[in-house]
Amino acid sequence: MYSLYLSFTNYNIYQAPRWIGLANYRIMLTEDPLFWKSMLNTLYYVALSVPLNTVAGVLLAVLMNQSVRGIRLFRTLYFLPSVVSGVAVALLWQWVLDPNFGLINTFLARLGIEGPGWLTDEHWSKFSLVLMNLWAVGGSMIIYLAGLQGVPRSLYEAATVDGAGMLRKFVSITIPMLTPTIFFNVIMGVLSGFQVFLQAYIMTGGGPNNSTMFFAYYLYNKAFKDMQFGYASAMAWVLLFITLACTLIILRSGSRWVYYEGENPN
Template structure:
């Protein structure tokens, strides 16, 4: 019967029907496994819920407790320090490497693959690898420093060096940003560099006057994605340091995890998740609002400006 009815459908209707059939698994999965938990977390953030019993409505008490929780503010401080250093550092280093990999040299494709490969390795495996690299006794990093007579620090086992160590480790996963920068660099017309060179611009001037403006949409994208990812950092603190030493790597999502699964305070953890969501949303909106001042879109500049005219009588 369905096949008979399908014959009466027009070609456009058949294509629309096929589209809905193919996207239906993704839509159902989104509704069941993402939208449903999001709505439920919003509800239990106003309740006292320990999984074992039924949620008990307490209103805004979880959010009030967050304001008075010193560990919550400490976790936000650690997260913001991490994001404030790792995001600009990652943007700068990935852009530098992308410019090096944009050269027309023999074997450059092999180097592009080598620099991108670390980005496809899972987070836990990377964390275990770097935990060994940062080991102060037999770790690879201190062994390398010892070749030059330098006594390396305790790295992740030191309250002073733990967070800088994880920031340094964040450079391991910049392969995706390098790839996006590389695509942006190859999309810059060579005529712009030739015109700037004819005008007497040196390499530094061409970089600031041509490369950066033309790459600004790519920088904008990597900045937004970097902010979102850095505020949600979890694996490194959980696997490598467990938030220590002395809570120096107590990231906000790690503290959320502790409240949810160690203390079974699901309502409190959900309230924290929504606060983090609002923080990420605010930071992202600020970047978007600032984009007209520094993001350059070539098609916008090429459009002629028209003035509104009144009716001619």
């Protein structure tokens, strides 16, 4: 609540807050082009990373749900990257994506392909961070795996008797039974996506040409570099309402595609 009060003030931490009404919000929405740039960058990141992580997490969980020798080792290996320090992961990927001597471009050069400037080209920078985010897909994989192991085996047995193939079982049984888990992970992915900060802070500094200036990073700059704590507080409340609106939209849409055991699927 104090941050809400500060959002209506001019506050630089060295002097007492001075009430300025809606000035911060007016400047933010009408006079600050970087505000809209950071918002569009964040929306791009969320719109691309959430579907990719959902698809990758589900497919990886299906693979890790097989009864093969050593499957527990594979599950552990895929999960481990999600518990590594975020700073360490950012530094690792900064090397992997380096346009001159990074792992990816070195491999492409051996194939006779000139790799792009992953973090130095504004057309590739945001996608590079989305690609990097797949590194931690093992965290959502574990949740999907738990959901898969809760699917009754009798459903697959009945489908086998009816002559259903693997693809038909996946579409008609696995996905519908997994929708509550997908629903949860999508909401969590959207919330974390709107708060993306560390990758830009460590790897790109918001560049090139502000292409990775995400909303949370811009908020940080306004507060701790420009010392505009009132303006940053206003940005924080805008972010709160945007994430709240997105979450409510997803919750309202859940009745159309989320299937809970015991219900008749639409």
